[in-house]
Amino acid sequence: MAYSEKVVDHFNNPRNMGSFKKEEDGVGTGIVGAPECGDVMKLQIKVENETIVDAKFKTFGCGSAIASSSLATEWLKGKTVEEAGRIKNTDIVQELNLPPVKIHCSVLAEDAIKAALADYQKKADPK
Amino acid sequence: MRLRRVFFSLNEQEHMNRRTTGTEDRRELQMARSMCWHCQSEMAGEYFCDRCVKVQPVSKDLDYFTCFGLPRRLAIDPQTLETKFYELSRAFHPDFYQNKSDAEQTISLDNSAMLNTAYRTLRDPIQRAEYLLDLEAGSVKEIRTTPPADLFEEILELQDTLDEFRASDRASDNASTLRTKLQADRATLEQRQQDMDAQLQQLFGRWDALQDRGEATEQARAERASILKSMRDLLSNRTYVKNIVNDLVATIA
Numbered sequence: 001m002a003y004s005e006k007v008v009d010h011f012n013n014p015r016n017m018g019s020f021k022k023e024e025d026g027v028g029t030g031i032v033g034a035p036e037c038g039d040v041m042k043l044q045i046k047v048e049n050e051t052i053v054d055a056k057f058k059t060f061g062c063g064s065a066i067a068s069s070s071l072a073t074e075w076l077k078g079k080t081v082e083e084a085g086r087i088k089n090t091d092i093v094q095e096l097n098l099p100p101v102k103i104h105c106s107v108l109a110e111d112a113i114k115a116a117l118a119d120y121q122k123k124a125d126p127k
Numbered sequence: 128m129r130l131r132r133v134f135f136s137l138n139e140q141e142h143m144n145r146r147t148t149g150t151e152d153r154r155e156l157q158m159a160r161s162m163c164w165h166c167q168s169e170m171a172g173e174y175f176c177d178r179c180v181k182v183q184p185v186s187k188d189l190d191y192f193t194c195f196g197l198p199r200r201l202a203i204d205p206q207t208l209e210t211k212f213y214e215l216s217r218a219f220h221p222d223f224y225q226n227k228s229d230a231e232q233t234i235s236l237d238n239s240a241m242l243n244t245a246y247r248t249l250r251d252p253i254q255r256a257e258y259l260l261d262l263e264a265g266s267v268k269e270i271r272t273t274p275p276a277d278l279f280e281e282i283l284e285l286q287d288t289l290d291e292f293r294a295s296d297r298a299s300d301n302a303s304t305l306r307t308k309l310q311a312d313r314a315t316l317e318q319r320q321q322d323m324d325a326q327l328q329q330l331f332g333r334w335d336a337l338q339d340r341g342e343a344t345e346q347a348r349a350e351r352a353s354i355l356k357s358m359r360d361l362l363s364n365r366t367y368v369k370n371i372v373n374d375l376v377a378t379i380a
Binding site for chain 2: 032
């Protein structure tokens with residue numbers, strides 16, 4: 001089975017690869033992984049006035065996992081925190097044309113977004 | 128014949144209720160057919176036909192614990208297992224069927240292959256647990272597991288260092304600093320493995336205790352499911368860490 005063109009494109013030209021300093025103000029970090037396939041994914045957002053101004057990722061995993069997280073960072077930029085929470089893995093599946101066996105990669109990306117948002121909120125509003 | 132069948136089912140019942148400690152001299156297993164393939168006489172689970180003494184094919188559904196006359200417990204006495212394995216091997220081994228018909232040779236081969244797989248699986252505590260999870264798969268709901276987040280952080284960092292190390296000039300100072308760091312990471316991961324093994328052992332004990340009590344209450348069912356789920360999570364994380372350690376070791380070798 002071949003990867004879709006979009007996956008290959010994200011894989012060859014990953015967007016927003018890299019990282020922010022975790023301690024930095026307004027930065028939310030989500031680190032997730034799947035023991036079954038061995039993938040690990042780090043997704044970070046930088047938030048100003050409830051809007052995501054920048055996003056970065058670093059993924060060790062298969063092409064689909066890299067493409068899913070790369071796409072996620074693209075989508076996150078410019079969204080409000082609330083809008084970002086509505087990104088669903090099925091949106092990623094559709095955009096990247098992921099085959100059934102690779103759906104878990106998009107789930108991982110959604111989990112990473114959720115984890116990053118939760119981390120941001122925890123930092124912004126420590127109880 | 129009918130009488131004997133009743134006896135067999137009683138025997139089975141007793142077998143289910145009671146923990147089996149020693150090997151049994153029952154020459155019965157769950158067989159593929161209820162009739163001898165050769166003389167068509169009725170069978171009740173013997174692996175040699177009473178009438179024509181031909182070897183019979185074991186059922187494809189025979190679970191490995193039952194195969195060795197063991198209850199579904201995770202602590203198995205290796206001696207008991209080995210003794211039973213040898214006993215069954217003597218019954219089915221292809222060497223003893225060289226002068227027999229093709230049909231018997233095939234059955235002997237199939238039975239032996241199944242027996243060997245069963246033995247290999249049950250002999251190793253981890254494979255044994257994984258097999259038990261397969262058997263009990265129906266009782267564990269497919270809930271996606273949430274492994275500890277700090278594990279992924281550790282692994283992400285490690286992958287970073289590994290990448291850097293792979294790209295570095297092996298003779299450089301940087302490479303030797305990275306190697307030292309990787310060796311420390313390896314020790315941390317191996318510690319994690321040991322912790323997981325200890326937790327697994329504890330779960331095995333809890334499972335066995337629950338099996339021994341043999342309760343059918345709602346609470347027992349819930350505990351059963353929770354033990355199985357924790358066991359599955361741990362086994363999956365364990366494999367994960369093991370693969371990463373292997374990768375690490377291969378890289379710095």
